[in-house]
Amino acid sequence: MTQITDPNRIRIFDTTLRDGEQSPGVALNHSQKLEIAHQLARLGVDVIEAGFPIASPGDLEGVSRIAREVRGPVITGLARAARPDIEAAAKAVEAAEKPRIHTFIATSPIHMQKKLQLEPDAVVERAVQAVTYARTFVDDVEFSAEDATRSDIPFLIRIFRAAVEAGATTLNIPDTVGYTTPEEIRAMFSEIRAAIPAHIILSAHCHDDLGMAVANSIAAAEGGARQIECTINGIGERAGNASLEELVMAFHTRRDHYGLETGIRTRELYRASRLVSRLSGMPVQPNKAIVGDNAFAHESGIHQDGVIKARETYEIMNAELVGREAAVLVMGKHSGRAAFRKALNDLGYADLPDDKVQHLFTRFKDLADRKGQIFADDLRALVDARTDVPQTFTLEAFQITSGMNMTPVAFVRLTTPDGSVEATAHGDGPVEAAVQAINRITGIAPTMESYRIQAVTGGGDALGEVSISARHGETLLHGSGVATDVVESSARAWIRIQNMIVAGMGAERRQGEFAPGRI
Ligand SMILES: CC(=O)SCCNC(=O)CCNC(=O)[C@H](O)C(C)(C)COP(=O)(O)OP(=O)(O)OC[C@H]1O[C@@H](n2cnc3c(N)ncnc32)[C@H](O)[C@@H]1OP(=O)(O)O
Ligand SMILES: CC(C)C(=O)C(=O)O
Ligand SMILES: [Mn+2]
Structure with a gap:
């Protein structure tokens, strides 16, 4: 009793x-x-x-x-x-x-x-x-x-x-x-x-x-x-x-x-x-105290700067005390330079000079204005991105056949240095089929490491942005593509990666994993 x-x-x-x-x-x-x-x-x-x-x-x-x-x-x-x-x-x-x-x-x-x-x-x-x-x-x-x-x-x-x-x-x-x-x-x-x-x-x-x-x-x-x-x-x-x-x-x-x-x-x-x-089956609201997704997350630059300097500035409890992972700094349009620098460091870019970070920060703010939340792959793409990727291959046309209980098949036509080249391939899904068809044309087959899709605009005709990270030997490459058709976005992102490979671009493989701002 x-x-x-x-x-x-x-x-x-x-x-x-x-x-x-x-x-x-x-x-x-x-x-x-x-x-x-x-x-x-x-x-x-x-x-x-x-x-x-x-x-x-x-x-x-x-x-x-x-x-x-x-x-x-x-x-x-x-x-x-x-x-x-x-x-x-x-x-x-x-x-x-x-x-x-x-x-x-x-x-x-x-x-x-x-x-x-x-x-x-x-x-x-x-x-x-x-x-x-x-x-x-x-x-x-x-x-x-x-x-x-x-x-x-x-x-x-x-x-x-x-x-x-x-x-x-x-x-x-x-x-x-x-x-x-x-x-x-x-x-x-x-x-x-x-x-x-x-x-x-x-x-x-x-x-x-x-x-x-x-x-x-x-x-x-x-x-x-x-x-x-x-x-x-x-x-x-x-x-x-x-x-x-x-x-x-x-x-x-x-x-x-x-x-x-x-x-x-x-x-x-x-x-x-x-x-x-x-x-x-009852979801927890993100801003719920203690257990909500945002309960230990900081998005605004002033808070992030404070938390990096001394956690207690904006935290009255440790996330670990309630069984969660350490607080996270969420990267978005309200983030500041301190958090941006820390996120880059965590991803393995600690050696970037200040002027480069400053330049990237300006581009990061532009991107955040358009996208909202910025993920590790976005940051990697930002650092590794080159606007001057030579267009060795460009997408001319593609067609996908897919449906229930059938194997998706992709037909792709690319402009190449040898003129227009076509290929057909199948895959587990329409994106994979398109990727295989592109690989057949270019003769290059990098390994896809991550694939992320996000609506850039709202409504039924929303633009879908696909961001892909791929490995080619020891090199890590990031490509993104935007279109109203997500298979097209994927094909564009994949072709960009292929063009970077042909041009010898891309970053040496870095160690840091996706945990921007874990503190
Ligand atoms: C504040 C709370 O949370 S109380 C708990 C509420 N939880 C529940 O009700 C969930 C489980 N309930 C049930 O499965 C059903 O309502 C049962 C099995 C308890 C009762 O079912 P039924 O016999 O069909 O009665 P019904 O639900 O229609 O009505 C409740 C009856 O209990 C009576 N009653 C209510 N509270 C009490 C109580 N604390 N002590 C005695 N009788 C009570 C009501 O006056 C009503 O009686 P009446 O039928 O003579 O008018
Ligand atoms: C049964 C009692 C304790 C109850 O749930 C209530 O009054 O809300
Ligand atoms: Mn009650």
């Missing part, structure tokens, strides 16, 4: 598999739930709410498997204040190392009158019966007053005291509809904390309807909550629940301020986030 031993320890109650699964459109099967539960155990959560066993036989079995197979955290299942629900929850968690039953009933006037259609006295009686019955199965019983933040505090204190007398060990005060504010919930917890025996853990369960779930949960902790209910990536009913990773990192990063700690192994956070996103 969870008990207060360290007064500054916040227990993390993860409800990704119960409230999180209530996200519209999310349904996890048993093995997916089990995989997530194992990751939650690695993460070090204190409690896993594994499901709502009465909801379906499948949910009961899902909770049972987790109870049987996952060791470490308390395993709980949700139950309404009703005997069949409690029996299902008891059955589901019976094999757990540390089983808990979580039972609830609504306490706000609107829920009691309109939904339950019960008088307050009857609600208290149901709560007492539920907790008493749950205690016949397990020693650890959590009682929640649904819609607590729209309930009368004296009534909450009354039902909570009754629940404690019936055997509840944790009392949860949910902000079911995401309505409260930090000031309000802090005061509410303080008042209830003072009215409830000190050994009983108070829990907060906040929803994000007004975007305040994390702030409200932290305020609840300031008011005395020592368990917080939350989900990975903040998924959950409607706008979701408080996000576990945000809460944990707020307590960790600002431990100077809050003086509270969790038992979470923060380096497992990113892995948990990716897993839940993949299995739930």
Whole structure:
């Protein structure tokens, strides 16, 4: 049973598999739930709410498997204040190392009158019966007053005291509809904390309807909550629940301020986030704190310069601390010279003289204006590019035949020093077929190392830019081509590479890999 031993320890109650699964459109099967539960155990959560066993036989079995197979955290299942629900929850968690039953009933006037259609006295009686019955199965019983933040505090204190007398060990005060504010919930917890025996853990369960779930949960902790209910990536009913990773990192990063700690192994956070996103099918927004793609990326020159000089200028946490790779400098039109120089160094161009870098930087800004994000291949192409590539071969015409269940065939005609030459070749795809046909004409067959395609303009007639890196012996070459037809863009990029080879151009192979600005 969870008990207060360290007064500054916040227990993390993860409800990704119960409230999180209530996200519209999310349904996890048993093995997916089990995989997530194992990751939650690695993460070090204190409690896993594994499901709502009465909801379906499948949910009961899902909770049972987790109870049987996952060791470490308390395993709980949700139950309404009703005997069949409690029996299902008891059955589901019976094999757990540390089983808990979580039972609830609504306490706000609107829920009691309109939904339950019960008088307050009857609600208290149901709560007492539920907790008493749950205690016949397990020693650890959590009682929640649904819609607590729209309930009368004296009534909450009354039902909570009754629940404690019936055997509840944790009392949860949910902000079911995401309505409260930090000031309000802090005061509410303080008042209830003072009215409830000190050994009983108070829990907060906040929803994000007004975007305040994390702030409200932290305020609840300031008011005395020592368990917080939350989900990975903040998924959950409607706008979701408080996000576990945000809460944990707020307590960790600002431990100077809050003086509270969790038992979470923060380096497992990113892995948990990716897993839940993949299995739930709910993408994480790029600017999401802690786990979003951009959470540790810097694009603007002033920030990049600061971070290169001293990471702490613009970072309050290390990416590694949450299990991510080191922060990245994203190259784009807002980048400055410091980041540009660093990206070139990382790619193996440390020996370029300052005046050359300055010249390249001007061209980089032009390119960034047109393309947005600039990748390693673009930078390589920028450095290695020659505008004076002799046009030994030029594209005259091409035709592709491709379709489902047939091998793509390319016909290509090039102008060469010997006049027009044609060739036909097949390949695994239309681009490969075109490349093979070009190779036949030129008699040169470099190895393609990377191929990237990007829309340069929008709309149905968007120009597609293809950038290709290829190796010819020890020489690395970069070619790009632009056309509305991506096979044509590819053919143009490939012919440019061929022309560079004929002219003896290209860079000696460099070491640096694609990680511009990893710091
Ligand atoms: C705030 C929360 O997140 S609460 C959890 C919400 N999660 C879910 O509801 C997911 C799983 N739910 C389900 O699968 C189903 O709703 C079930 C199995 C629980 C119930 O299904 P049904 O028996 O068909 O009932 P239905 O869902 O239509 O209505 C809910 C009933 O529970 C009652 N009820 C709601 N909360 C409680 C409670 N805490 N204790 C007792 N009864 C409750 C309602 O008043 C209603 O009763 P009524 O049918 O007598 O009017
Ligand atoms: C069942 C309870 C804890 C709940 O999810 C809520 O009130 O939001
Ligand atoms: Mn909830």
